Amino acid sequence: MSATKLASGISRRGILSGAGALTAAGWIGSVTSGWLLRPAWAHAAGPIKMGIATDITGAIAAAGNSDWQVAQFTVERINKDGGIQGRPVELFLEDTASDPKVAVGNVRRLIQERRVDVVLGGITSAMRQAIKDPIVNRGRTLYIYPQLYEGQECTKGLFCTGPTPAQQCDKLIPYLIKTVGKKRFAMPSANYVWPQLLNKYARKMIEANGGEVVFEEYYPLDQPEYSATISKIKDGKVDCVFNTVIPPGLQPFMKQLYESGFQKDGGVVTCVYFDENTLNYLPAAEMDGLYSCLEYFHTVDDPFSKQLQEAYSKRFPNTKYLFTAGSAATGMYRGIKFYEAAVKETKGDLHRDAVAAAMDHAVIEHGPGGGAAMVPGHRHCKMNMYTAMSKINGDRPYYQIVDKANMVDPREC
Secondary structure (H helix, E strand, O other), X not given: OOOOEOOOOOEHHHHHHHHHHHHHOOOEEEOOOEEEEXXXXXXXXXXXXXXXXXXXXXXXXXXXXXXXXXXXXXXXXHHHOOOEOOEOEEEEEEEOOOOHHHHHHHHHHHHHOOOOOEEEEOOOHHHHHHHHHHHXXXXXXXXXXXXXXXXXXXXXXXXXOOOOHHHHHHHHHHHHHHHHOOOEEEEEEEOOHHHHHHHHHHHHHHHHOOOEEEEEEEEOOOOOOOHHHHHHHHHOOOOEEEOEOOOOOHHHHHHHHHHOOOOOOOOEEEOOOOOHHHHHOOOHHHHOOOEEEEOOOOOOOOHHHHHHHHHHHHHOOOOOOOOOOOOOHHHHHHHHHHHHHHHHHOOOOOOHHHHHHHXXXXXXXXXXXXXXXXXXXXXXXXXXXXXXXXXXXXXXXXXXXXXXXXXXXXXXX
């Protein structure tokens, strides 16, 4: 039986399951009025108020639920260690519902009613564009965007902690062409700003390295039928699909591509947001042999990353929402830690301009995949980048690291 749909298109079953997970994790409230996670201890000056805006429900809820879990995990660790400048962090959570129109009203609540000191969140670029105005311009609040994205976001008061096209494509595409030997690319894409600008950058890298883009097409996010696209892939002798289709269109596209025999016949799929969490969207077989490039995979051989992953698994045992890079969870961790470092430097001054000035040169010594450092004046961060190929172990994918680049510059702003 299908889940009942609300007027906004959000599934009632999704709301109930999201609410149950939040309540079990200690949050107070509801999806319709926002959620609060109080610290276990208090301070005379009151808590530092941190707002999280992410997709608890909707088409990309698997990513959003990873994000709020990582935010809770990170803040609980900070509070356990004495907070920031002796003050605990209090978390407020709003559902962006994979729908910018729904998100704007909910995010206003963080600014106008909760009066948070900083907001972290947003996954799609359409979401970032929708919510940054009530946060940064009208609310004059610091905003940290944690997701990999298309670049060119240079708004004052907004910091980006996920990878950019330069960080993902400068190593991945030459590897696919020169090492894997794939030169004829197709670019099936969701029709919004991230695929459009990422493809523009990727095309330059493909052509600069001796490859060719056979075709580039854009589809509605909920496109269900891709037979014409797959025919073009076969007829054009495409050997590498550079995919930027996202849910809900992702599932039918990957299913139909796999059933066409493209991978079996030697074709390669690459998708720069694919990680271990993608199993929430696709069967493992459809991910076999796929290439991605991110700042962290679970197979990264780094002691701190392993310790962090073990602690997260202990905090959220048996969760299907993993601590991964493609869904902004690692960017959420970095964003919170950059904010912590900045507030320590300001000695507790929470004013946006003071924290932003400190964030501008903040450094994190350790994090998932390694440390990170803000590039002064650019509001983006350097970080390690890993190219990896998905392999199947039983019914689960894992990513074999095939290349690493240290502290890659985002080349933005």
